[in-house]
Amino acid sequence: MSWNYLQRLREYRDQESGLETKTAPVRVALCYPNVYSVAAASLGFQVVYRMINEAPEMSASRAMIPDEDMADELPAGGVLTLEEEKPLASYPVVAFSISYEMDLVGIIQLLGKAGIPHFGTERTDEDPFVLVGGPMTLSNVLPLQPFADAVVMGDAEAVLPAILEILRSADSHAERRERLAEVQGVYVPEHHGWDVPDPNVAGPEYLPAYGTFWSPQSELTNMFLVESSRGCPQYCKFCVVRSANTPMRYPDAKEILQTIPSEAPRVGFVGAAVSEYPQIKELLTACVDRDQEIGLSSLRADVLDDEFVELLVRGGARTMTIASDAPSELQRSRLAKGLKERHLIHAAELARKHGLHRLKVYSIIGLPGETDEDLDELARFALEMSRIHKVTLAVNPLVPKLRTPLATASFCPIPDLNRKIKRLRKKAGGRVDFRFLSPRWAWVEAMLSLGGPETGLAAVEVAEAGGGFHAWKAALKQLEQPFAARSFAEETGRSSWLPRR
Incomplete structure (x- = not known):
C-alpha cells in the first residue's frame, strides 16, 4: 500500500x-x-x-x-x-x-x-x-x-x-x-427496464439543503454551501430544472441563516435562481456583517442593481457571472429567456462602477434556426460590453437534454460548430476573452444525454481504453441506434421526457 x-x-x-x-x-x-x-x-x-x-x-x-x-x-x-x-x-x-x-x-x-x-x-x-x-x-x-x-x-x-x-x-x-x-x-x-419513473420533487419542508464541511482543498475554497432556492421560476427551454424540478420553492431566510456556521470563512448560496430569491439581499447582508465572504452561482442580469452588486463586492466578489444563454435577442426570445440586451449592458456598467475585476457571460450556440446574423449580433454585443468592462464570454454548444422542450433538437454538427467558433473569434476575438467548450466533447455529452443503456456499455470500452475523445468516438460510432432514449420517448409518447413548453 x-x-x-x-x-x-x-x-x-x-x-x-x-x-x-x-x-x-x-x-x-x-x-x-x-x-x-x-x-x-x-x-x-x-x-x-x-x-x-x-x-x-x-x-x-x-x-x-x-x-x-x-x-x-x-x-x-x-x-x-x-x-x-x-x-x-x-x-x-x-x-x-x-x-x-x-x-x-x-x-x-x-x-x-x-x-x-x-x-x-x-x-x-x-x-x-x-x-x-x-x-x-x-x-x-x-x-x-x-x-x-x-x-x-x-x-x-x-x-x-x-x-x-x-x-x-x-x-x-x-x-x-x-x-x-x-x-x-x-x-x-x-x-x-425502460419504464423509468419520474424524478422525485422534495417539498419545502425538506429545505434548505446545507453542507457538512468546508475545506481549502475544495474547488470552492473554504466555502460552506447552503441552498437558497430549489426549482426555477423561469421557463428556459434548454433547462432540465424548469421541467423536472417544479414548483419553485424558497426557504425562509431565517431558516437558511440558522444553518450557516458563524466560523465558516466563506458562504456559497446554491440554486438555479439564486439572484431571484426574494430575500437574497437579507442573506448577503447578514453574511457580510459577520465578515463572511460570499459566493453566488450565475446571476440573472435583469435583477441586478447597485445595492446587490455592492453587497457582492463587500462580500469579497471579484468576478460577476451572468448568462445571456443565446447569441441574439431573437434567439433569447425563442428560448423564453426573457432577457434583453440592455439588461446585460447594465450588468457590465454595474461591474465597472463597483470595481469588479471581470464580468463573465455565458452563451449557447448551435441552437435551432441559428444564423450567422445571430452570431454576428453576439460578437457585436460582446465588443460593446468589452468597451465598458473586462469581459470573458464562455460559449457552449447546445446539448439537448431529455425532459426539456429542446430534447428533440438536433445536435449541431461538429464542423458547423467549429465554423461558428471561428466566425466569433474573427469578429471579436481581438478584444473579447472567449472561452469555448470543445464541440467534440459536447457531442459526446449529447450522445449520453439522449442515449439508452448501450451508451453506458460504450463508456466501459472508453474506461478500459483510458478515456479520451478518440475512444469515445470509436465506441459511440458503433451504436446501432444513437439517441435511443429520445427515440423511445417519441415512439411511446412519454410526454414527461419530451415536454412541449
Missing part, C-alpha cells in the same frame, strides 16, 4: 472543518466519480453524507477518484474511503452521486479498480449493492442501467430514509431491489 496515497487522504481529512463522522454496523461507501476538489464542492454529495449518518445503525465513508499524481499509487483493492481507509469492496453498499453524464466513466473506473463487477447482472450478494443518485437523474438515467442496482431519481430528501431502511434490513440484493422498486421515484433496472 502506497504511503503517499494514504498521506494524501489524511491531508484531505485533516483540513476539513465542521465535519461530523460516525461509525455504525451498516457501512456505506459514498462515492463521487471525480477528484476530491470537485466532490468537496458538491452540496448534494454533502447532504447525502449527513442523511446516511443520521440513519439508525448506518454510517457513511466517502471515496472519490484519486488525483492524477496519485493514479499509480493505489493499493491493490483500488481507492480507499476517506474516513476508514478501507477498500470499496469491503462495504455492503456502494453509493454514487453523479452530477453529469461525463462522470459515468468515473463510476466505471471506481468499480473496476475495486474489483467490483461493473454490471449489476454479474454481481452477487457477496458484492456491494450499487445505488446511484445525483443531478444527472433529473434527465436521463438509461446509460446507468447496466451498472446500478437502483437509482434514486431527482430529490432524495423525502425518500432516502425509506431507501436506507430497506438497504439496512433486507437479507439479499434481490430483496433490496424488489422492495426499492416500490418506493416512489426509485428506478430499479431489473424491474423497470
Whole structure:
C-alpha cells in the first residue's frame, strides 16, 4: 500500500472543518466519480453524507477518484474511503452521486479498480449493492442501467430514509431491489427496464439543503454551501430544472441563516435562481456583517442593481457571472429567456462602477434556426460590453437534454460548430476573452444525454481504453441506434421526457 496515497487522504481529512463522522454496523461507501476538489464542492454529495449518518445503525465513508499524481499509487483493492481507509469492496453498499453524464466513466473506473463487477447482472450478494443518485437523474438515467442496482431519481430528501431502511434490513440484493422498486421515484433496472419513473420533487419542508464541511482543498475554497432556492421560476427551454424540478420553492431566510456556521470563512448560496430569491439581499447582508465572504452561482442580469452588486463586492466578489444563454435577442426570445440586451449592458456598467475585476457571460450556440446574423449580433454585443468592462464570454454548444422542450433538437454538427467558433473569434476575438467548450466533447455529452443503456456499455470500452475523445468516438460510432432514449420517448409518447413548453 502506497504511503503517499494514504498521506494524501489524511491531508484531505485533516483540513476539513465542521465535519461530523460516525461509525455504525451498516457501512456505506459514498462515492463521487471525480477528484476530491470537485466532490468537496458538491452540496448534494454533502447532504447525502449527513442523511446516511443520521440513519439508525448506518454510517457513511466517502471515496472519490484519486488525483492524477496519485493514479499509480493505489493499493491493490483500488481507492480507499476517506474516513476508514478501507477498500470499496469491503462495504455492503456502494453509493454514487453523479452530477453529469461525463462522470459515468468515473463510476466505471471506481468499480473496476475495486474489483467490483461493473454490471449489476454479474454481481452477487457477496458484492456491494450499487445505488446511484445525483443531478444527472433529473434527465436521463438509461446509460446507468447496466451498472446500478437502483437509482434514486431527482430529490432524495423525502425518500432516502425509506431507501436506507430497506438497504439496512433486507437479507439479499434481490430483496433490496424488489422492495426499492416500490418506493416512489426509485428506478430499479431489473424491474423497470425502460419504464423509468419520474424524478422525485422534495417539498419545502425538506429545505434548505446545507453542507457538512468546508475545506481549502475544495474547488470552492473554504466555502460552506447552503441552498437558497430549489426549482426555477423561469421557463428556459434548454433547462432540465424548469421541467423536472417544479414548483419553485424558497426557504425562509431565517431558516437558511440558522444553518450557516458563524466560523465558516466563506458562504456559497446554491440554486438555479439564486439572484431571484426574494430575500437574497437579507442573506448577503447578514453574511457580510459577520465578515463572511460570499459566493453566488450565475446571476440573472435583469435583477441586478447597485445595492446587490455592492453587497457582492463587500462580500469579497471579484468576478460577476451572468448568462445571456443565446447569441441574439431573437434567439433569447425563442428560448423564453426573457432577457434583453440592455439588461446585460447594465450588468457590465454595474461591474465597472463597483470595481469588479471581470464580468463573465455565458452563451449557447448551435441552437435551432441559428444564423450567422445571430452570431454576428453576439460578437457585436460582446465588443460593446468589452468597451465598458473586462469581459470573458464562455460559449457552449447546445446539448439537448431529455425532459426539456429542446430534447428533440438536433445536435449541431461538429464542423458547423467549429465554423461558428471561428466566425466569433474573427469578429471579436481581438478584444473579447472567449472561452469555448470543445464541440467534440459536447457531442459526446449529447450522445449520453439522449442515449439508452448501450451508451453506458460504450463508456466501459472508453474506461478500459483510458478515456479520451478518440475512444469515445470509436465506441459511440458503433451504436446501432444513437439517441435511443429520445427515440423511445417519441415512439411511446412519454410526454414527461419530451415536454412541449
